[in-house]
Every structure is written in C-alpha cells, then in structure tokens.
Amino acid sequence: xxxxxLLIKNLLAHNxxxxxxxxxxxxxxxxxxxxxxxxKHVCALSNSNPKNNSYIVIGVEDEDNKIVGxxxxxxxxxxxxxxxxxxxxxxxxxxxxxxxxxxDHKVVGLVTIRPSTGITSLRKNIWKYYGGSVxxxxxxxxxxxxFDIEIKDVNxxxxxxxxxxxxxxxxxxxDGVIDFMxxxxxxxxxxxxxxxxxxxxxxxxxxxxxxETFYSRVDIELVNEQVRLFYSxxxxxxxxxxxxxxxxxxxxxxxxxxxYKYYPLEETVISFNDNANYNIDSTLVFNPPQYDKKVLHxxxxxxxxxxxxxxxxxxxxxxxxxxxNNLPETYLICYLNLFHEAIDKLHEAxxxxxxxxxxxxxxxxxIRILRKVKYS
Numbered sequence: 319x320x321x322x323x324l325l326i327k328n329l330l331a332h333n334x335x336x337x338x339x340x341x342x343x344x345x346x347x348x349x350x351x352x353x354x355x356x357x358k359h360v361c362a363l364s365n366s367n368p369k370n371n372s373y374i375v376i377g378v379e380d381e382d383n384k385i386v387g388x389x390x391x392x393x394x395x396x397x398x399x400x401x402x403x404x405x406x407x408x409x410x411x412x413x414x415x416x417x418x419x420x421x422d423h424k425v426v427g428l429v430t431i432r433p434s435t436g437i438t439s440l441r442k443n444i445w446k447y448y449g450g451s452v453x454x455x456x457x458x459x460x461x462x463x464x465f466d467i468e469i470k471d472v473n474x475x476x477x478x479x480x481x482x483x484x485x486x487x488x489x490x491x492x493d494g495v496i497d498f499m500x501x502x503x504x505x506x507x508x509x510x511x512x513x514x515x516x517x518x519x520x521x522x523x524x525x526x527x528x529x530e531t532f533y534s535r536v537d538i539e540l541v542n543e544q545v546r547l548f549y550s551x552x553x554x555x556x557x558x559x560x561x562x563x564x565x566x567x568x569x570x571x572x573x574x575x576x577x578y579k580y581y582p583l584e585e586t587v588i589s590f591n592d593n594a595n596y597n598i599d600s601t602l603v604f605n606p607p608q609y610d611k612k613v614l615h616x617x618x619x620x621x622x623x624x625x626x627x628x629x630x631x632x633x634x635x636x637x638x639x640x641x642x643n644n645l646p647e648t649y650l651i652c653y654l655n656l657f658h659e660a661i662d663k664l665h666e667a668x669x670x671x672x673x674x675x676x677x678x679x680x681x682x683x684x685i686r687i688l689r690k691v692k693y694s
Contacts, residue, residue, distance in 0.1 A: 319594070322415045322428055323544040325484035326375055330383045332480055337366045337455035338473040339373040343380060344388050345427070347399065348685045349665065354445035357403050361440065362453035362460035364408040364433045370477040376427030387424030390414050390549040392686065394586065394600035395693035402693070403444060406436040414546040416539065418497065425546055486542060494541040495519060505535050510559060512590040517541040518564055522555065532556055538566065540588075540596075547588065547598075554580050564588045570687060572607055572647055574617060581607065584690060602690055606654035618652045618660060621645050625663060628670040646671070646680040650687060661688065 329339050340359055346352030363372035377388040391414060400407045409432040414425040442449040453460050495517060499507045502521035509519045519541055522533030536555045538548040548555070548566055556567040565587045569580040586600045624641050627634060634642060645667065652660035664684065671678045 319486050319542050320481055320484050321486040321490055321544050322413060322484075323417065324486075324490070325373075325481065326385075326415060326426055326428060328480045328484050329373055329375055330378065330385075332476075338363070338370065338477055339375065340460075341375045341378045341380065341383075343376075343378065343386075345376055347393075347396075348689065350445045353399070354447055357400070357440065357444065358447060358453050359460050360400060360408065360410060360429070360431055361404060361438045361451075362455045363431050364438045365453065366455040367431075367471075367473050367477070368433050369471045370474040371481070372431040372433075372477075374427075374429035374431070376429065377425070385417055385420070385426060387417065387420040388427055389423060389682065390425055390546065391427055392548065393689050394584070394598075395602075395690055398693035403441050404438050405441045406434045406438045408433045408438060413543075414549070415544060416546050422537075423549070423551065425549075486544075490544075491517060491541055494539070494544060498537075498539055498541065502537060505537070509541075510564070512561070512564070512596075513592055513594075515542070515594055516590050516596060518547075518559075518588070520557070520564075522557070530556070532569070536566075538564075548586070562590060564590075567603075570604075570683070572651060574609065574613070574644070574648055574651060579607065581605065583687065604687070604691065606691075607651065609651065609655055611655070614652050614655055614657065617648050618657055621649055621652075622663065625667050625670070628667070642674065643677055643680075646677065646684040650684040653688070654691075 330341070340363065345356050347356050359374060363374070366372070378385055391412060393412060396412050397410055400410045411430045413428045413430070415428050416425050437452055439452045440447055440449050451462050453462055495509055498519040499509070505521040505523055507519065507521040509517055511517055517540075518538065520536070520538040522536040525532055525534070532554045533556075534550070534552065534554060536548060536550050536553070536557070537546070539546050550568070554569040554571070556569070558565045565585060567585045568583045570583045571578050571580055573579055582603045584600055584602050584604065586598060589597045589599070591597070620641055624634065624638050624645060627638065646664065649660045649664040649667070653664070664681070668681060671681045
C-alpha cells in the first residue's frame with residue numbers, strides 16, 4: 319500500500335513538473351476558468367500517460383516546492399465532474415494528505431489520474447476551450463494538439479519506481495497512529511483496526527441529543543495511506559462502525575431569520591475487504607429546506623443591496639452587518655428554492671467576502687454544498 323505523503327515527497331524530489339505530474343498552488347473548480355484549467359490538465363496527463371498513473375499535487379509553491387497546503391477538500395463527486403466534461407474519462411481520485419508542519423485545517427491535495435483506453439477529449443465547450451479539444455503534456459505544459467501519432471510509453475518505469483519507493487511499512491504506520499493520538503488528545507482520539515490490516519484514527523467532541531450521538535471537530539485518517547478522510551471544525555457528524563465498515567453522516571446547519579436546523583448532507587461509507595482493499599462510497603442524502611417565496615424574495619433583495627454596498631465600498635450599518643454574516647447561506651437557500659440567479663450573485667460576492675474571514679468561511683461551506691448537489 320502506498321504512503322501518499324511519501325509519494326508526494328518523492329514526486330517533488332524526483333524532478334520538476336513533467337509529462338506525468340503537475341503541481342499547483344491551488345485550484346478552484348467552483349469557477350468556470352478554474353474548472354476548465356483543471357479539466358485541461360487532467361485530459362493532458364491522461365493522454366500523455368496511457369500505461370501509468372499521473373498525478374497533480376496541490377498546495378505547493380511553484381518556485382521552490384515549498385509545501386504550504388490548501389483547505390481540506392471533500393468533493394467526493396469529482397469523478398462526476400470528469401465524466402460530465404470529458405470523453406473517454408480517466409478514473410480520477412482526489413485525496414487530502416496531512417503534513418505534520420501544516421496547520422490542522424491545511425492539507426496537500428493529491429489528484430491521481432488513471433487513464434482509460436482511447437484518447438481523452440473535452441466533451442463540450444467550457445470557458446475558452448472548445449468541445450472536442452485534445453490536450454497533451456509537453457514538458458510541464460498542457461497543450462492542445464491534433465492527435466495523429468502513436469503515443470509513446472516513456473514514463474511507466476519512472477512512475478513505477480517512484481510508487482515503489484513510497485510503499486508503506488510498519489514504522490510509518492505506527493508513527494502515524496502515535497502522532498494522531500498525541501495531536502488530537504483534547505478531542506478523545508481513538509483508533510480502530512479493520513481486517514487485521516487497516517487502521518483508522520478518529521477524534522471528535524461528543525454530544526448526545528434525544529438519544530442520538532453526534533460529534534464536532536471531527537478528524538478521521540486512514541493511517542495506512544496517510545490520507546485524511548474527513549475534517550470539520552463545526553459540522554455535526556454521526557459516526558458508526560462495525561467490523562467491516564466505518565460510516566460518516568455529515569450534517570449542515572442552515573436557516574433564515576435566526577431559525578436554524580441541521581440537515582443531513584452526505585453519507586460516506588468506507589468498506590474494508592479481506593483482500594487488503596477498501597472502497598469509499600458517498601451518497602448525497604440532502605433535502606434542501608423550502609421556504610415561502612415572498613419571504614425569500616425579501617431576503618434575496620436584501621442580500622443584493624448589501625452586495626452592492628460592498629462593491630461600492632460603502633460602510634454597512636448594524637442590521638446590514640448581520641445580513642452580511644448570513645449572506646452566503648441565504649443566497650444558497652434562495653438558489654435551492656429555484657432563485658437561479660442567486661448562484662451568480664454568490665460567486666460575484668466572493669472577492670468582497672474575503673475581507674470578512676468568518677463570512678468567507680461560510681461562503682466556502684456554501685460552495686461545498688453546491689458542488690455536491692450539482693454533480694450528484
């Protein structure tokens with residue numbers, strides 16, 4: 319089994335960006351431009367490596383390979399995005415890899431790309447790229463090309479060597495368990511062994527509501543691969559496990575006019591098999607709250623008024639500051655109640671919300687929900 323933290327180190331140490339791996343400071347698949355560029359790189363790496371895995375490492379400075387990390391990214395529906403926009407789509411997996419020197423909420427993103435048979439191309443137009451476009455890697459650059467030659471397999475031996483040197487061992491696993499138990503000692507850390515092989519470490523603050531148990535500040539890692547499976551500082555999470563599986567039910571807090579409720583968002587089940595393999599299956603279970611349209615029209619117009627003041631640099635009064643604090647989730651609720659323009663307004667607000675860290679975090683939470691809803 320590959321230790322993904324070692325794999326990232328080996329990729330960064332082996333060479334600069336090339337035809338089998340790319341590195342990014344960050345990606346933004348919530349915006350058309352960022353989504354298009356990500357799809358272009360996936361397409362190019364898949365086409366340039368027909369016989370081996372390709373990788374994208376996210377959260378690394380381009381100049382000096384410094385690992386700075388990115389926010390935890392729990393988009394389990396990324397394969398649905400790939401399938402929607404690419405013909406002959408590769409199998410794509412996004413994993414969050416913790417590094418000891420990074421803050422708790424930061425990880426390194428690792429995208430693994432397993433090519434399909436045949437040439438991968440864009441299925442439809444997106445941003446400035448046309449449907450039918452085919453991309454390949456030329457050194458560290460993803461370039462459009464007319465496919466008229468046979469692809470040469472030049473990377474399989476190199477990638478196989480890198481992956482071989484990233485294999486896990488008992489010391490790495492034990493160190494991972496000890497590190498987790500020490501780092502999370504304030505949040506009731508535990509470890510569970512599945513099938514005498516897999517070790518899952520998890521922690522969280524427990525609370526009981528009407529005979530149901532929930533956790534906050536949840537952190538879950540599969541130590542065998544040094545992969546963070548889940549991380550949240552605020553969400554309520556229900557956790558269950560037996561000898562074969564570990565399940566996570568993620569809740570989100572939504573509401574208007576200071577009346578909030580927790581809604582189940584997504585259930586993730588990690589199933590462990592006897593053949594030293596495991597599967598992760600995620601199911602969206604979200605039923606959006608529905609509200610009176612007249613009430614939502616008033617809230618939508620209020621949000622628009624606040625946004626216009628932000629764009630013009632006009633100071634907000636006390637009531638407007640309260641509305642600003644709720645702006646991301648109320649735009650989200652409006653969109654989920656068929657106010658289709660609300661999503662555009664939410665994206666439009668992004669650069670102005672960055673000046674308000676707590677509100678910007680709510681913006682990122684809203685975008686996370688939208689991604690899951692859109693690609694389910």
